[in-house]
Amino acid sequence: MKFEGAFEVNAPPEQVFRVARDPMQFSKAIPDVKKVTVQDKDRFNVEFVISLGPIRGNMKVDFKYEESIPNSRVLVAGKGSGLQSTVNLRIDANIEPLDAGSRVKWTADLTVGGLIASVGGRLIESVTKDKVTEIINNLKKLVEKGSK
DSSP: OEEEEEEEESSOHHHHHHHHTOHHHHHHTSTTEEEEEEEETTEEEEEEEEEETTEEEEEEEEEEEEEEETTTEEEEEEEEEETTEEEEEEEEEEEEEETTEEEEEEEEEEEEEEHHHHTOHHHHHHHHHHHHHHHHHHHHHHHHHHTO
């Protein structure tokens, strides 16, 4: 599943990049986080609760920053498992300066396998789109909060 969008934020590109590139800040944007473990500046693990129809439980995802161009691009990839399922996620954010802030154009590519995938395509796509949107909105809030 692929999702994309853009948003504008009243913060300079440096602030957007700093939040998106910080494992602790980035993980705050993920809903229902139980635990975050930072391995180094490029790798971190997140354990969170996922609820998908009748399925509810923990998912663990290993994230890695695959590409970072200061103040203009962040690409983070995650690979995880839980609930007899697997998940692969890539979020690519391109940051552009504006006169009064920044514009962030993003894409998220998600592949799900196992039990979660067997629940049904429509439910998975709907819930996944909601969760990806929530992560993006939370990142935006974190950036705005940090710029005040």
